Each structure stands twice: as C-alpha cells, then as structure tokens.
Amino acid sequence: MWVYSRVRIGDRTRKEVFAVTEYQKAHRAASEFETREKYLEHELEITQPRPWRLNLPGRDYRFEPEDIVPAISGTIGKIVMVTAVVSTFAAGFGLSKEFIAENVRYELLIAAILFVIPISGFINPRANLPGVHGPMIPLIGLIIMAGGHPLALGILVGVFGLILAFFKGGSRLASLTGTGVRAGLLIILGVVGLLAQLDALRKWAVGLERELIFLVIVAATILLYAYLARIGKRWLAIPLASLVAVLAALGMGAPFKFVSTPGIPNLNPFYWWGSETGWMLGLPTLEHFIAVLPFAILAIAMWPPDFLSHRIFQEINYPKRATRSLMDIDDTMIVCSIRQAVGSLLGGGNLTSSWGTYMIPAAIARRPIAAGAILTGVGCATVAILGFPMDLAKWEPVLRVALMVGVFLPLLEAGMAMIRTTKDAEGAGICIFGAVLVNPVFGWALAMVLDNSGLIDPERGRSLPTIDRYIIPIITFLVAIGVMALVGLIPGIPAVL
Numbered sequence: 001m002w003v004y005s006r007v008r009i010g011d012r013t014r015k016e017v018f019a020v021t022e023y024q025k026a027h028r029a030a031s032e033f034e035t036r037e038k039y040l041e042h043e044l045e046i047t048q049p050r051p052w053r054l055n056l057p058g059r060d061y062r063f064e065p066e067d068i069v070p071a072i073s074g075t076i077g078k079i080v081m082v083t084a085v086v087s088t089f090a091a092g093f094g095l096s097k098e099f100i101a102e103n104v105r106y107e108l109l110i111a112a113i114l115f116v117i118p119i120s121g122f123i124n125p126r127a128n129l130p131g132v133h134g135p136m137i138p139l140i141g142l143i144i145m146a147g148g149h150p151l152a153l154g155i156l157v158g159v160f161g162l163i164l165a166f167f168k169g170g171s172r173l174a175s176l177t178g179t180g181v182r183a184g185l186l187i188i189l190g191v192v193g194l195l196a197q198l199d200a201l202r203k204w205a206v207g208l209e210r211e212l213i214f215l216v217i218v219a220a221t222i223l224l225y226a227y228l229a230r231i232g233k234r235w236l237a238i239p240l241a242s243l244v245a246v247l248a249a250l251g252m253g254a255p256f257k258f259v260s261t262p263g264i265p266n267l268n269p270f271y272w273w274g275s276e277t278g279w280m281l282g283l284p285t286l287e288h289f290i291a292v293l294p295f296a297i298l299a300i301a302m303w304p305p306d307f308l309s310h311r312i313f314q315e316i317n318y319p320k321r322a323t324r325s326l327m328d329i330d331d332t333m334i335v336c337s338i339r340q341a342v343g344s345l346l347g348g349g350n351l352t353s354s355w356g357t358y359m360i361p362a363a364i365a366r367r368p369i370a371a372g373a374i375l376t377g378v379g380c381a382t383v384a385i386l387g388f389p390m391d392l393a394k395w396e397p398v399l400r401v402a403l404m405v406g407v408f409l410p411l412l413e414a415g416m417a418m419i420r421t422t423k424d425a426e427g428a429g430i431c432i433f434g435a436v437l438v439n440p441v442f443g444w445a446l447a448m449v450l451d452n453s454g455l456i457d458p459e460r461g462r463s464l465p466t467i468d469r470y471i472i473p474i475i476t477f478l479v480a481i482g483v484m485a486l487v488g489l490i491p492g493i494p495a496v497l
Contacts, residue, residue, distance in 0.1 A: 021048070021060060023046055023059070023061070024059060027046060037366070040366040041319045041322070043368070044319060044325045045325075047060070047322075047325045047368045049061070049125035049370065052123060052124050052331075053123070054122060054123070055123070055124075055370060057371065060125075060370070061371055062371065063371045063374075063375075064371065066367050067371045067375055069361055070358050070361040070362035070375075071372050071378075072238060073238040073358060073361040074129065074131075074372070074376040074379070074380075076238070076357065076398065076402050076406075077131070077132075077356070077357020077358065077402065078108065078111065078131065078132065078357070078376075078380055079108070079383065080394060080399050081131065081357070082349075083100065084132075084134075085140070085349060086100050086104055086107070088140040088141065090103075090349075092141060092145075093144065093281070095279070103265070103272075104390070105263075106265040106266070106272075107343065108380040108384035109264075109265070110342075110343050110346055110348050111129075111350075112378070112384070113377070114342065116129050116373055116380065117373070117377035117378070120377075121370050121373045121374035124331055125368065125373070126327060126369070127327065127328060128307075128355055129373055129376060130332075130335050130336040130352045130354075131352065131353055131355025133302070136351045139298070139489075142488065143292060146291045146292070146295075146487075147291040148292040149281060149284035149289075149291075150279065150281075150344065151273060151281075152284035152289045153299075154340050154344025154348075155341055155345070156292060156293060156296035157296045157299050157337070158337045158339075158342075159337075160297060160299075161300055161303065161334075161336060161340065164303070164333060165330050165331075165337060168330050170329040170330050170332075170333045171328070172472065173304040173448075173472070174308045174311065174329050176452055176464075177305075177444070178427055178448075178452070178456075178457070179418055179420075179424050180418075180419065180421075180424035180428045180447075180451065180456070181428070181444065183418035183419045184415065184427060184429065184432045184435070184444075184447060185305055185440060186313075186412070188415075188436070189309060189440060190410075190412030190413075191412060193407060193408035194408045197400045197408065198218070198404075200400055201217065201218070202214045208254060210253065213249055213254055216252065217245050217397055217401065220245070221245065221401055221404065221405060224244055225241065234364050235364045235365035235366075238402050241401045242397075242398045242402050246392075246395075246397060249397040256392075258391045259388075260387035260388045260391050261387050262387050263385070264385060266278075269346045272346070272347025279347070294483050298487065299351065301480050303336070306353050306356070307353075309356070309411065310355075310356055311326060311327050311329060312418075313360050313410065313411070314327060314363045316414050316417065316418070317363045336353060336354065356407055357406055357407055358376055360410050364410060415428070423457040426456050427456050430446065430450055430451075431444055431446070437491070438489065438491065439484070439489060442484065442489075445480045446477060449476075452469050452470075453469060453473070454469070
C-alpha cells in the first residue's frame with residue numbers, strides 16, 4: 001500500500017490520506033488485460049478525481065508511459081504559444097529579444113510551479129491546465145493601438161472569467177451547443193490552424209531559398225501520421241513527427257544553433273512593472289483599464305468554444321463510463337481566471353485559456369489529466385531553467401509540425417467524425433460559414449442561436465425551455481457581435497476604438 005508522510009495534519013485530512021480509495025480497490029494490473037488500450041480505458045473508468053481536495057499519485061491515479069507524450073507536446077506548445085504572445089506585445093512596445101526570452105522563461109515557471117503541478121496535478125485534476133489564448137494573438141496590435149496595458153488586460157480577464165465561472169456560464173453554454181455546431185467548430189479550428197501552420201512553414205523554407213525542405217517535411221509528416229493512425233498510435237505523433245522534421249531539415253542543410261543559456265529569470269514583479277525596467281510601462285491607470293475593457297470581454301467570450309473543443313475531444317476518445325475523468329469546464333475557467341490575474345500581477349505577458357496542446361494528445365492517449373499535468377509542469381520548469389531546449393522547440397520545423405499533428409489534424413478529424421446526420425451537417429455548415437465570414441466565435445454563436453431556436457432541428461428546439469432556446473443564445477450572440485464591432489472585427493463596421 002502507498003506510504004505517506006507522517007507530517008501532523010487534521011484528523012479528517014489524515015483519514016482521507018490513509019484511507020483506501022475506490023480507485024485503489026478497482027485498480028488492476030495492466031497484465032490482466034488483453035490489450036494496453038483495454039487497460040487504459042479501465043483506468044479512465046475507475047479514476048475518481050476529487051475537485052478542490054488533495055489527490056495523490058498511487059492513491060487517486062498513476063503515472064503511465066502514455067503520460068510522457070502529452071507532457072512533451074504540452075511543453076512544446078507552451079513555449080511556442082507564450083513566445084508568440086510575448087513577442088507580439090514586445091513588437092508593439094519596442095522591447096528587445098532579451099526581454100522576450102526572459103519573460104517567456106518567467107511565464108513557464110509561473111505556470112508550472114504555481115498552477116499546473118499543484119492545481120491540475122494535486123488539488124483539482126478535473127481542471128485542465130491553464131494554457132495560452134491563441135485567438136487573441138492577432139488582436140494584441142489593436143490592444144496596443146487602443147492604449148491598452150498588459151497588466152490591466154490580465155486583471156480584467158481574470159475578473160470577468162471568475163464572474164462567468166461563478167454563474168457556471170461555461171458549462172451552460174457548452175450544454176447548449178448541439179452536436180452539429182460542435183462538429184463545425186472543431187472542423188473550422190482544425191482547417192484554419194492547418195493552413196496557418198503550412199503557410200508559416202512554407203515561408204520559412206522559402207526564406208532559406210530551399211522550398212524543397214517544406215515539401216519533404218510535409219510529405220514525411222503525412223506518411224508518418226497515416227501509419228500511426230493505422231496502428232492506433234496517434235498519441236506518438238508529436239515526438240516522432242518532430243524528430244522526423246528535425247532530421248529532414250538538418251539533413252537538407254537548414255541552419256540551426258542553440259543560443260539560450262541556463263539561468264533563472266528575474267522573479268521580482270516590481271522589476272517587470274517598473275517604469276524603466278521590464279515592460280517599462282509602469283503600473284496601469286484608469287484609462288488603461290477602459291482601453292482594454294472590450295478586449296477583455298472578447299477574450300472571455302472566446303473561452304467557452306475553446307474549452308468546449310477540448311472537452312469534446314475527451315468525450316470522443318474516452319469510454320462512455322469515464323465521465324469523472326472529463327475536464328470540468330467551470331473549474332477550468334476558475335483556474336484560468338486566477339492564473340491570468342496572478343500571472344499578470346507577477347509580470348508575465350501570457351494571455352490564458354485552456355491548454356489544447358496538452359489536452360488533445362492526452363485525450364488521444366486515453367489518459368486523465370493529473371499525472372501528465374505534473375510531468376508537463378516539470379518539463380516547463382526544466383526548460384525555463386536550462387534555456388537552450390527553448391531554441392529547439394521554437395525552431396520552425398518542430399513548432400509547425402508539432403502543432404499540425406498534435407492539435408489541428410486531430411481537431412479536424414474529430415469534427416468530421418461527429419457529423420452523422422443531415423441535421424448535424426447543417427449545423428456544422430452554418431458554424432463554418434459564420435466562422436469564415438467573421439471568426440470562429442461569431443460562427444459558434446450564430447449557429448447556436450439557429451440550432452437552439454429550432455430553425456435547423458425543430459425537435460431540438462421543442463425539447464429546450466425558453467431560456468435555453470432563445471434567451472441565453474441570443475444574449476450570447478449579441479454580446480459577441482457587440483464587442484467584436486467595438487474592436488473592428490465585423491466586416492464593414494469600422495472599429496470604435
């Protein structure tokens with residue numbers, strides 16, 4: 001039986017720590033199952049994470065080899081996405097490359113030590129890891145032009161996120177999103193992401209005057225991914241495809257060198273928010289909060305479809321009885337909100353959302369959140385201290401291939417697999433149409449209104465109460481388009497800011 005520390009704690013907590021859990025009673029050795037897949041599915045079915053209470057390895061979950069790949073994927077994705085956010089802010093404020101490198105390392109430590117390991121690993125394994133809000137990256141330039149301040153934005157995103165989580169708005173909106181709309185959301189996110197990564201990889205190769213590298217890497221990635229899918233090992237796609245991309249690029253003469261050195265970034269928040277150090281912006285004023293207000297609302301409006309897409313991926317890959325292993329959208333929203341506010345106050349430049357580059361590979365590997373979260377946190381902290389692994393993770397062949405096979409291809413596949421009826425196809429089509437017209441948030445909100453009202457599926461409309469059929473979807477749609485109109489994201493409507 002698992003042995004725990006004898007540190008003096010309260011009687012009730014002591015009893016909980018030493019008690020044999022239902023998970024321990026139901027656990028069986030992998031050798032007792034016909035296949036590895038059967039064992040992993042059984043683990044998902046018996047895992048019973050306890051939200052906001054102490055969860056321990058051996059008592060409530062176990063580490064498995066399959067946890068390593070999602071951890072690698074999540075670490076790579078975190079480096080890549082945080083670098084993109086901080087670089088965009090730095091470009092607008094005229095900050096140096098050294099600032100970018102130090103702030104990214106700082107953000108990796110903040111995420112790993114304060115949130116990923118303690119919360120998703122031990123305190124609430126039903127909360128997905130707090131990652132990076134990718135859809136907000138293109139809007140950072142507008143935020144800066146409007147006179148925004150990163151700290152003001154982070155605080156407001158944290159406050160609004162907690163408000164939405166308190167009223168359980170995330171899970172409510174997820175439950176009101178029909179199958180067809182969910183499928184359309186996954187498809188458009190997958191397609192847009194794939195095209196963006198292919199375009200970026202091609203531009204990198206063209207810049208080297210070696211476009212053939214692009215073709216070789218893509219061809220090798222497709223063949224490898226198809227083979228892994230055939231043998232049921234898609235969860236290995238990220239490390240293997242990244243390795244193939246590195247070997248192909250180096251073999252064809254692409255330049256690469258390590259430049260980052262080991263070290264620890266400045267941990268003083270006053271340094272980061274000084275007027276002549278760090279961001280060199282000083283503390284925000286009331287005007288800064290007013291300038292970022294619509295962008296903060298928009299960031300939170302984008303959360304529900306983002307969180308939903310990650311939970312859907314679990315639902316598709318997990319067995320039906322593994323409901324307790326699924327991420328809780330509202331708990332994830334609480335963690336992301338607190339992480340955003342705290343990270344910004346400490347001096348980090350990240351914009352937070354659900355961690356897709358971890359969750360999607362973990363779902364494919366049929367693993368619950370906790371063990372992989374701990375490994376991901378350890379990976380992020382290690383990379384932040386060593387420094388030089390960041391150089392490889394940010395290298396274009398690794399970056400683009402990892403995102404393609406680890407996030408966007410699986411999203412596209414999952415969305416297509418969900419379409420089983422004509423009504424599903426119609427809902428997905430409207431969602432995709434709206435997303436192409438404006439963006440995925442608009443497409444999701446529009447399709448949800450039409451689907452729940454009964455215009456797409458009359459039976460679905462009749463099955464819902466008035467508040468779910470009309471009031472919540474229409475309010476969500478109006479808020480979304482109102483905020484997007486303020487910042488100039490609606491075609492033909494000039495930005496108010």
